[in-house]
Amino acid sequence: MTRLAEWNTPASEPAPPNSVLGRMIAILDAVKESGGPVTITDLALHTGLPKSTASRMVADLTSQRYLDRSDDGVVLGLRLFELGARASLPRRLLAAAGPVIRNLCDATGERVGLWVQQGSDMVAIAAVPGRLPMLPARAGMRSPALTTASGKAYLAFCADPGVVNRIAAPLVEEAAAHFRDELTHVRAAVLATDIDVSYPGIAAVATPVMSPDRVVLGAISIAGPSGAMDPAGVSPLVRAAGATVTRRLAAA
Structure with a gap:
């Protein structure tokens, strides 16, 4: 040598x-x-x-x-x-998820976003506007991982407890226990919701985007008026969108 x-x-x-x-x-x-x-x-x-x-x-x-x-x-x-690998993640995710998020927006008329985790936030790498003009729809926008549907969808499947602990750190004991219980339910349903918490008047539903070997990469979310969008009605479409992106990543 x-x-x-x-x-x-x-x-x-x-x-x-x-x-x-x-x-x-x-x-x-x-x-x-x-x-x-x-x-x-x-x-x-x-x-x-x-x-x-x-x-x-x-x-x-x-x-x-x-x-x-x-x-x-x-x-x-x-x-x-x-x-x-993480540096190339947005490009790979966009290629796999682009047609899927466009189809989801066309089917629902609501804003659809593709998110990845960064620090204590979720960062949009793609967004398609819906019927909420006051709701931003641009790549690069940030939302708190602690309260948003996309954040909870990601954290529920995150294998690094340090990430979850760091993001949950601001919560008091009772709220932290409730948050972890919510993540357990998200894992079971493969679906997270945020109704009027992060943004008043806005409801959001999200599902994780997984790699072919079941590592969470990000989340797909849909957001609309909390008084008009039915979370239960759009949930199967959102969950199917996440599964489709995972299949497209495996086939790439």
Whole structure:
């Protein structure tokens, strides 16, 4: 195996990066360029960092799964690959869900949105306007994951308890227990609702969008006037839309 010390190293030692972020990026780049496991000594030599600093940075990056340890050194960790997959997620989701959300809007006349989770919010990556002119319908708009139908549809199937705990953190004990009970019902029904809570006068129904291996990717929601749109009436259409997107993702 070729060691980093055997690369075409310039005659002068590299200038070490000044910032913490710069040091982390330098280490990740060095591991990437090595093409295999790399030792702390070689990382220090290639980045110009003191060995003790390189060791500390590697420990931090390993604890966050950006790096992983092997018998021969460290290699890139799974979290980088997860982030890469997440970066391409909106494009893949849009391709699979575009015709589905348009058909759902045509069938109901209501606003339909495709959402992904980001921090404590759900962010729309696509939206088709309905009969509510006061309700925004644009990509990039944000809604709170804690109260919206799309947020609850996503959180009910989220496998990371840290995400759910962080979003539910503002709730007092009784409200938090009620929220978790609601997520249990959402999982059973594969459907979430929000009636006049996030936005007065507006009812919303949402269902999760799942990957072919049953990992939640986002949510499809439909929203309309709470006095005119029947949540029970549109629920089968919304649930079917989510299932259709999942099938289209599997076939892509």
